[in-house]
Amino acid sequence: MRRAASLLAATIAIATAACQGPALAAEKVVEAPAAKRVAKEGKGLKTAVFAGGCFWGVEGVFSHVKGVKGAVSGYHGGTERSASYEVVSSGVTDHAEAVKVTYDPAVIRYDQLLRIFFSVVTDPTQLNRQGPDTGSQYRNALVPMSAEQNAVAKAYLAQLRTAKLWDKPIVTRIERAQGFYPAESYHQDFMLKNPRHGYIVRWDAPKVAALKRLYPSAYSESFQRN
Known part of the structure; x- marks a missing residue:
């Protein structure tokens, strides 16, 4: 038991170091436009996957969105065998840190989730990095789970490129849905469990504040727990 606790503590320390990085300027908040192509997804809960840097903040923001029923941190793009934090953080897998969002389109549509994602979660001009975190595992990508989501994602990226809200080109990828593997339990609800964590305070709490503003x-004051 003592050895298991020591291993867990060491793994958390590695995660913290990887998600902290050097001190940099705060990420820019951009109020993205409403989508011209509105998602038509029908009734019932839907899921979508978003990769936008360290999954703590991505999960934290979506967990405060009305209509979101669950947000799970995990890995997308690689194999099940390589889907562990220790391996993914090495940067040698095809995985990206990602979040699977379950939502009710009667309350929040996919195109509205995209607007929130590009406004306060991710900087779409950063290639294989996000904020202080570098490596292909921190790339920003959309992973549509249906033909409708795919069409909406393509249309919205085209709309954003035309709008030219950022000084640099948009590099966000649309990736084919593959296996999604939930991350280790200590990564789940990380913002909720660790509100005073240095990384959360510095990088992720401002994103939630921007969502509210x-x-x-x-915006939902309550946190949708997994």
Whole structure:
């Protein structure tokens, strides 16, 4: 038991170091436009996967969105065998840190989730990095789970490129849905469990504050736990 506890503590320390990085300027908040192509997904809960840097913040933001029923941190793009934090953080796998979002389209549509994602979660101009974190595992990507989501994602990326809200080109990828593997339990609900963690305070709490400021009607004070 003592050895297991020591291993867990060491793994958390590695995760913390990898997600902290050097001190950099705060990520830019951009109020993205409403999508011209509105998602038509029908009734019932839907899922979508978003990769936008360290999954703590991606999960944290979506967990405060009305209509989101669950947000799970995990790995997408690689094999099941390589889907562990220790391996993924090495940067040698095809995985990206990602979050699977389950939502009710009667409350929040996929195109509205995209707007929130590009406004406060990720910088779409950063290639294989996000904020202080570097490596292909921190790439920003959309992983549509249906033909409708795919069409909406393509249309919205085209709309953003035309809008030219950022000084650099958008490099966000649309990736084919593959296996999604939930991350280790200590990564789940990380913002909720560790509100005073240095990385959360520095990088992720401001994203939630921006969500509340820019989209008050979509913001939920309560945290949707996994």
